Amino acid sequence: MQTVSILRRAARALFSIAGAVVGAFALTLLVTAGAFAQQPASVNPTASSVNEQKLLEALGPQGNVGGRVTIPDARSRTLIQPEGRTYRAERDQSAKIGGLSILGILGLLVVFYLIRGKVRITGGRSGETMTRFGFMDRFAHWLTATSFLLLGFTGLNITFGRSLVLPVIGPDAFTALSQSGKFVHNYVSFAFLLGILLMFLMWAKDNFPALRDIRWFLQGGGLIGLGHPPAGRFNGGQKLIFWSVVLGGAAISFTGYILMFPFQWTDVAGMQWASVWHGILGLVLFAIIIAHIYIGSVGMEGAFEAMGSGEVDVKWAREHHSVWVEKVAAKSGKTAPAE
């Protein structure tokens, strides 16, 4: 009798344990199924954020998408300025064209050198020299030249460094280079400005266009065709270089100072305009100057001395600046130096 009741109690305990296990299992199944039912197939964390198109449709009165700020500088309220994309596209495009024009001019000079070779003094030097540029002329030239080259190379690093220099020298060296380059680019601009001002004051009077410049261009400046067309102190090509440097340099400086003192004189659209034009003008002038450096150094026999010692061979002067040689002779009361 006692054995039967023990067996009954054990059977009841077994049933209740099995019931509990089955219940727990069923409950787990229910909860898991519920959780799975709530979970979307793929998680999209930005699903509830504002759609960009909606933001653009809600453009504020200045054409910007903005928020509210409590700091004094109200410009920081701008979140999206749609013209920024047009600006970036224009800047990238002009940088590409500028980069290609620099490569293009280098290529053209190599071809020119291979075909024409060095422009020689016909029949060699005379051995007699005359003064072409005094100390102040040469000081202004080399002040402009060194500052322009420093500005040019640091500017090229700002435009192309990330894609061309960074992969070669690595992030640490590139950071150091670019940081010091930025200081150079800012401060050397004042020396460049002084240089073009001095050049303008000393040389503008000899750089106004003259009728003989047309003939000079038609004859290829004596560089392409045969014979040397008459020219004053500066020939047609040099006048183009001079005004490119003076006017182009002034425009580059103007747009550069707008960038150096952000929002002092203009709004964001003005800053973008200055940035695009600073880049375009800088690259164009750099390409022009490459050609100038070539002809003032390896491209022409006897040219460098004009800016080196200031004394040039009389035969060189007669070939390239015949009208100027006559004028100098007339002023000094002598006849023109012999060839």
Ligand code: HEM
């Ligand atoms: C660094 C290399 C350079 C060399 C070797 C060089 C050489 C020369 C030479 C020899 C002249 C005198 C030409 C003559 O007597 O007829 C000259 C003139 C001149 N240079 Fe340079 N120059 C250099 C860089 C620059 C730079 C960077 C600029 C301006 C950004 C510049 C602007 C001028 C101007 C405006 C003239 C007068 C017009 C002309 O001759 O074309 N030069 N240069």
